[in-house]
Amino acid sequence: MKTFCTFIIATAGLAAGLTSAHAAEGQTNVVCSYHHTAGDDAIMMPGKPGLAMWHDFFGNTSTDAFSNYTRLQEKPQTTCDNKADASAYWVPTMMLPDGRIVYPAYQKTYYQADEVAKYPVQPFPPGLELLAGNHHGTTPPTQINFFCGSGSYFTKIGRICGPRSPDGPVQFNIGLRFPNCWDGVSLKPSRGRPNAVYAVNNLCPADFPVKIPTVNMNVSWVLKEVKSLDTSQIKLSMDPNLVGSKREDKWGSLYTAHADFMNGWTEDGARFMTDHCLNRAIHCGLNVPFSLSVAQESSWIDSEHPEAINNRDRQIHIVDNWAAPGRDAHPQKLALLKFTIPALPANMPPEDAALFKYYVRVHGKNVSDSATRMLYIYAIDDTWQAASVNWTTRPPLSTVSVATLRHGSNEGDNYFDVDKYVRQQAAKGNKAVSFYIGGERQGREFVFDSATGAVPPLLLVKGMRETPQP
Numbered sequence: 001m002k003t004f005c006t007f008i009i010a011t012a013g014l015a016a017g018l019t020s021a022h023a024a025e026g027q028t029n030v031v032c033s034y035h036h037t038a039g040d041d042a043i044m045m046p047g048k049p050g051l052a053m054w055h056d057f058f059g060n061t062s063t064d065a066f067s068n069y070t071r072l073q074e075k076p077q078t079t080c081d082n083k084a085d086a087s088a089y090w091v092p093t094m095m096l097p098d099g100r101i102v103y104p105a106y107q108k109t110y111y112q113a114d115e116v117a118k119y120p121v122q123p124f125p126p127g128l129e130l131l132a133g134n135h136h137g138t139t140p141p142t143q144i145n146f147f148c149g150s151g152s153y154f155t156k157i158g159r160i161c162g163p164r165s166p167d168g169p170v171q172f173n174i175g176l177r178f179p180n181c182w183d184g185v186s187l188k189p190s191r192g193r194p195n196a197v198y199a200v201n202n203l204c205p206a207d208f209p210v211k212i213p214t215v216n217m218n219v220s221w222v223l224k225e226v227k228s229l230d231t232s233q234i235k236l237s238m239d240p241n242l243v244g245s246k247r248e249d250k251w252g253s254l255y256t257a258h259a260d261f262m263n264g265w266t267e268d269g270a271r272f273m274t275d276h277c278l279n280r281a282i283h284c285g286l287n288v289p290f291s292l293s294v295a296q297e298s299s300w301i302d303s304e305h306p307e308a309i310n311n312r313d314r315q316i317h318i319v320d321n322w323a324a325p326g327r328d329a330h331p332q333k334l335a336l337l338k339f340t341i342p343a344l345p346a347n348m349p350p351e352d353a354a355l356f357k358y359y360v361r362v363h364g365k366n367v368s369d370s371a372t373r374m375l376y377i378y379a380i381d382d383t384w385q386a387a388s389v390n391w392t393t394r395p396p397l398s399t400v401s402v403a404t405l406r407h408g409s410n411e412g413d414n415y416f417d418v419d420k421y422v423r424q425q426a427a428k429g430n431k432a433v434s435f436y437i438g439g440e441r442q443g444r445e446f447v448f449d450s451a452t453g454a455v456p457p458l459l460l461v462k463g464m465r466e467t468p469q470p
Helices: 011-016 069-074 267-280 419-427
Strands: 026-038 055-059 088-092 106-113 129-133 144-147 170-177 214-223 235-243 246-252 258-262 283-285 291-294 297-302 315-321 333-340 356-366 373-380 403-407 412-417 432-438 442-449 458-463
Touching (some): 026 267, 088 214, 106 267, 129 214, 291 333, 297 315, 315 432, 356 403, 356 419, 373 442, 419 432
Antiparallel strands (some): 026 055, 088 258, 144 170, 170 214, 291 458, 297 333, 333 432, 356 442
16 A cells, blocks of 8 residues: 655654653663555454555564564564564554655654562563554543654644754654553453553552563654644544455544554563663663573682682672783783573574674673773683682683773673674584683773673674664
């Protein structure tokens, strides 16, 4: 049904209408461009192609009436900037007051949580399906609002949207907040009973006890050929009348706005989102990975205490000084890490598969002063054991680093790009890799959480690309 298309994506548009959601304690986000339109709905009309209202689809490019978690993972190509997100997102197609059909430019979805110390969230189960909004709505919605590209959000239609800048396009957004309390049983909602409801003051009711991330989806239409837009005259697709094999389309007001979400994150990605982002009350941006492994072992070795075994410490220490007369003339504390190698995506098209890289993530800071300095990570063999390694029994230490990162005195997560080395080891058939981390070569001390610490080191597989801009 792709009959008319007038849209652009611009940096100003992304900045101007980011979200209807509040600034949560913790969040991640993805931006996904529009991909296709079809009369399909795999949640409410599964297996019935062409019989649903017209929907605009984002994210997984294979989404159709037959989509489910298995199919999303088998064909994970996506329009989203985080290529680990194979989820499907869709909304009803829009008609302008003059009868033209227009398609959205992109949607930005925030995954959020609040009061996590009291009400932690659980990962999305594979294939969880969620609905937001009421496609029979006739009054201002409670979990949906609208935005004209400037000014404030609103729920009552009738506002006139003008250009977001002089001589610029008209931008119109719909923000939709999905239920965040799951019943713990049903992956799919039904017409008679929902599988998820909204928390009240962040507390889930007894019948829907599983708190999940709040999905805040924000859809943007950027209309460069429109000078003014009366929101009371916008129409959204509704379920058609079917007379035999003939389809008669129906349209409703903005109060019928709704959206569908089918979780396509990998299980590692979904758990990282909750355990390593939202439940830590931090903003992780695009750092949700496709796959990961937590450090199998960690320790740190100390040249001034050569027999000390430090594998039970919840932190690992790094001090390294290469000043004259040389490195070995100064005290050294070096952190050792060992990981299994997590899987790369198997079903990605080559252009997406090439975007994925291996990263070591560590959490900590410079404890000596406020300087931001370069840290170095080096490859070592896997013969060491955390329970017995010390300065005396350490494996051979290379002085040629495989990656660097800049880090300072603000405690946080930091990422070493170790992709080249890990791929080399995997190509040799190795199942694990080991590293040591050296300091900034001027004697400052850095401290990071160990494998038994609050935020353990991870080896991640991440894939990102900026959302295409038509």
